[in-house]
Amino acid sequence: MSRVKCPKCQNMERILKAGIIRNKQRYFCKACVYHFIIKKVQKDNNLLPDKPASQVSLQDIASVAGVSITTVSRALKNRPDINIQTREYIKELAKSMNYQPNILAQSLVNKSTHTLGVIIPSLDTTVFSTMLGGIQEVASKAGYRVIICNSNENHETEIANIQGLMNHLIDGLLICHSIQTSSFEHIRIHIGKRIPIVQFYRVANGLPISQILAEDEVGAEKVTDYLIKKGCRRIALLLGPKNLSITQKRFKGYQMSLEKHGINLDIRLLAHVDFLQESVEKALEDWLKINPKIDGIISISDKSAAQIIRLLKKKSIKIPEEINVFGFGNEFTGQIVEPELSTFDTRTRIIGEEAARLIIEQIISGNQEVKSKLISGEIILRGSA
Amino acid sequence: MSRVKCPKCQNMERILKAGIIRNKQRYFCKACVYHFIIKKVQKDNNLLPDKPASQVSLQDIASVAGVSITTVSRALKNRPDINIQTREYIKELAKSMNYQPNILAQSLVNKSTHTLGVIIPSLDTTVFSTMLGGIQEVASKAGYRVIICNSNENHETEIANIQGLMNHLIDGLLICHSIQTSSFEHIRIHIGKRIPIVQFYRVANGLPISQILAEDEVGAEKVTDYLIKKGCRRIALLLGPKNLSITQKRFKGYQMSLEKHGINLDIRLLAHVDFLQESVEKALEDWLKINPKIDGIISISDKSAAQIIRLLKKKSIKIPEEINVFGFGNEFTGQIVEPELSTFDTRTRIIGEEAARLIIEQIISGNQEVKSKLISGEIILRGSA
DNA sequence: ATGAAAGCGCTAACAA
DNA sequence: TTGTTAGCGCTTTCAT
Numbered sequence: 001m002s003r004v005k006c007p008k009c010q011n012m013e014r015i016l017k018a019g020i021i022r023n024k025q026r027y028f029c030k031a032c033v034y035h036f037i038i039k040k041v042q043k044d045n046n047l048l049p050d051k052p053a054s055q056v057s058l059q060d061i062a063s064v065a066g067v068s069i070t071t072v073s074r075a076l077k078n079r080p081d082i083n084i085q086t087r088e089y090i091k092e093l094a095k096s097m098n099y100q101p102n103i104l105a106q107s108l109v110n111k112s113t114h115t116l117g118v119i120i121p122s123l124d125t126t127v128f129s130t131m132l133g134g135i136q137e138v139a140s141k142a143g144y145r146v147i148i149c150n151s152n153e154n155h156e157t158e159i160a161n162i163q164g165l166m167n168h169l170i171d172g173l174l175i176c177h178s179i180q181t182s183s184f185e186h187i188r189i190h191i192g193k194r195i196p197i198v199q200f201y202r203v204a205n206g207l208p209i210s211q212i213l214a215e216d217e218v219g220a221e222k223v224t225d226y227l228i229k230k231g232c233r234r235i236a237l238l239l240g241p242k243n244l245s246i247t248q249k250r251f252k253g254y255q256m257s258l259e260k261h262g263i264n265l266d267i268r269l270l271a272h273v274d275f276l277q278e279s280v281e282k283a284l285e286d287w288l289k290i291n292p293k294i295d296g297i298i299s300i301s302d303k304s305a306a307q308i309i310r311l312l313k314k315k316s317i318k319i320p321e322e323i324n325v326f327g328f329g330n331e332f333t334g335q336i337v338e339p340e341l342s343t344f345d346t347r348t349r350i351i352g353e354e355a356a357r358l359i360i361e362q363i364i365s366g367n368q369e370v371k372s373k374l375i376s377g378e379i380i381l382r383g384s385a
Numbered sequence: 386m387s388r389v390k391c392p393k394c395q396n397m398e399r400i401l402k403a404g405i406i407r408n409k410q411r412y413f414c415k416a417c418v419y420h421f422i423i424k425k426v427q428k429d430n431n432l433l434p435d436k437p438a439s440q441v442s443l444q445d446i447a448s449v450a451g452v453s454i455t456t457v458s459r460a461l462k463n464r465p466d467i468n469i470q471t472r473e474y475i476k477e478l479a480k481s482m483n484y485q486p487n488i489l490a491q492s493l494v495n496k497s498t499h500t501l502g503v504i505i506p507s508l509d510t511t512v513f514s515t516m517l518g519g520i521q522e523v524a525s526k527a528g529y530r531v532i533i534c535n536s537n538e539n540h541e542t543e544i545a546n547i548q549g550l551m552n553h554l555i556d557g558l559l560i561c562h563s564i565q566t567s568s569f570e571h572i573r574i575h576i577g578k579r580i581p582i583v584q585f586y587r588v589a590n591g592l593p594i595s596q597i598l599a600e601d602e603v604g605a606e607k608v609t610d611y612l613i614k615k616g617c618r619r620i621a622l623l624l625g626p627k628n629l630s631i632t633q634k635r636f637k638g639y640q641m642s643l644e645k646h647g648i649n650l651d652i653r654l655l656a657h658v659d660f661l662q663e664s665v666e667k668a669l670e671d672w673l674k675i676n677p678k679i680d681g682i683i684s685i686s687d688k689s690a691a692q693i694i695r696l697l698k699k700k701s702i703k704i705p706e707e708i709n710v711f712g713f714g715n716e717f718t719g720q721i722v723e724p725e726l727s728t729f730d731t732r733t734r735i736i737g738e739e740a741a742r743l744i745i746e747q748i749i750s751g752n753q754e755v756k757s758k759l760i761s762g763e764i765i766l767r768g769s770a
Numbered sequence: 771a772t773g774a775a776a777g778c779g780c781t782a783a784c785a786a
Numbered sequence: 787t788t789g790t791t792a793g794c795g796c797t798t799t800c801a802t
């Protein structure tokens with residue numbers, strides 16, 4: 001006969017064992033139809049050296065201190081409604097027991113994870129890692145963690161990443177679309193829910209969410225203006241896939257500059273590439289066959305521009321005498337190539353910082369008002385144009 | 386008088402209101418000393434268009450389907466102990482309701498988050514982003530998410546990051562130490578616990594955890610051998626801070642090669658930098674003042690090597706005729722600089738892949754046996770040496 | 771085949 | 787000032 005007393009009716013007679021749950025004996029009181037458990041004495045971790053020591057919980061501290069879990073929670077949270085000595089004692093105790101709060105449990109209750117999700121399309125160019133640097137810095141200063149997912153320029157991966165993150169793991173999503181992404185249903189279904197979304201750098205227009213943008217249109221226009229003023233009339237433009245916002249905007253800026261200067265658009269001078277080295281090389285080959293000859297190239301990125309410069313030099317084409325080359329992004333590589341690369345500095349890091357700032361503001365305020373912010377860039381002149 | 390019945394004793398007489406908890410009226414039955422709550426009728430979300438629709442939970446599906454939460458859980462988990470029609474019905478229902486599991490709650494119960502934590506020291510060089518690419522790929526193929534924290538080469542940040550991640554957010558930690566990190570207590574306290582740790586690229590020896598390493602020692606030796614064979618006798622070596630494992634190993638390889646060839650070590654030819662452009666420039670200035678003159682430079686990274694090449698050329702020093710330059714890491718920039726950079730390819734991406742592979746294996750197997758894996762690299766000869 | 775209930779570790783509302 | 791209890795959304799054990 002068990003020596004167990006029902007906590008409900010105090011009966012000691014009609015108690016049955018009812019299995020073991022999580023290492024604890026479970027009982028059933030027939031008198032008051034009630035299941036209960038008598039907790040085992042706290043096991044000393046030292047007695048089980050083979051098992052990894054489990055993290056200490058509020059419960060552990062509470063039993064050592066002889067107070068309730070609530071009191072411990074209050075102490076550690078510096079709540080006012082607690083005796084100050086109790087508080088200090090518990091805080092010291094927690095420290096000595098090396099207590100670490102379980103962020104999962106906190107997040108589950110608070111419905112907030114203090115984590116930002118970031119989807120970037122690639123790590124192959126420093127553009128995105130620079131933006132990440134900006135995001136990280138602002139986020140960590142504001143006490144937010146960052147989960148980074150790399151879509152590898154793949155639409156399916158982007159969708160899967162978003163789905164995963166949105167399952168309660170993050171408080172806000174920052175997204176820079178992959179080059180493959182041209183439908184945006186996977187974004188739209190999350191709009192207006194609890195979790196704010198901010199697009200940066202590569203954005204989809206037509207979605208009612210905020211954006212942080214580079215000065216693509218104005219930048220392309222300024223660069224084209226500059227080249228035309230320098231005497232170029234046959235300016236080739238290296239772009240990404242047509243569905244990308246930055247492609248469209250840079251083309252528009254380019255087009256506007258041409259119009260302004262009364263130069264006809266020659267579509268043969270436009271090339272759409274997927275950022276791979278081979279496709280850049282192919283585009284260049286095609287351009288060089290065109291007559292009248294090209295005298296300027298505006299590249300989608302500094303990386304491609306640097307590549308183009310190397311290729312032109314191998315063909316003994318003089319830069320900038322025969323062909324002016326202009327990049328976009330102000331990456332480190334532009335200072336290494338010879339001649340050094342003239343480029344439009346899109347202030348990549350600032351874009352990341354602003355994106356993080358905006359999403360955190362939206363998370364905290366709960367206000368998802370649509371904002372669109374343009375980060376102004378500037379032309380940096382070096383030897384290539 | 387309330388028209389409420391105690392669910393315990395069915396009494397309707399001695400029921401008191403006892404406050405409201407989470408929007409629900411709470412009652413107290415004096416007869417059987419029992420608190421209870423009568424749930425409000427399920428609110429229709431459509432009636433509250435101002436509040437963001439909350440995610441559907443198992444409970445929501447259960448009430449629509451008219452079954453218990455358990456049954457729903459079983460259905461979605463494809464458990465065998467469920468009627469097959471029920472299962473299919475519930476699965477369809479879940480899909481139509483756009484159910485997304487709450488990963489936090491799952492993780493809390495399962496004590497596993499299917500997430501890897503990665504601490505990298507910087508995003509300023511492509512070395513780390515390349516490793517990240519490798520980690521991401523292997524991780525996502527194995528169904529693991531990745532949380533990336535950037536320590537920005539700061540010891541305190543590294544500690545804070547680890548602490549945060551270790552609070553139940555991750556199943557495994559991949560770490561590449563910051564240049565400031567020379568004490569490793571913050572790592573040691575986590576060793577042997579539930580969460581495995583793997584160091585990669587920059588590691589601390591003397592810690593009983595696994596490592597994935599580049600061929601630093603052998604690589605430096607091979608490179609030095611090569612330069613000596615080419616006729617160099619005054620080879621300068623650009624290193625990171627002394628406490629870094631890669632610094633020590635590369636120095637050792639260099640030293641061994643010198644010894645082997647009977648060349649005396651001249652400590653003036655050693656420079657320790659922090660990866661910033663200025664310190665690299667400073668080191669170079671100092672070297673150029675030394676007599677007898679240096680005839681070779683082995684750089685800590687391709688980025689610094691490219692920088693050095695540019696600086697040397699500005700001083701009209703011929704490469705490789707007067708000074709041979711060798712890099713480490715095979716970064717893209719080495720193909721852009723002129724002359725193109727000879728480098729030791731450390732197979733950075735593979736390091737990331739292997740690190741991810743190893744930690745996932747340790748997570749799944751629960752076996753934290755200490756392994757040390759060297760990723761073999763190779764010399765890539767281009768114009769600079 | 772299904773359901774009731776405990777519990778993961780925490781916070782918050784309320785009672786005492 | 788402190789404790790009791792419910793509940794966050796899920797999984798699991800046991801009973802039915």
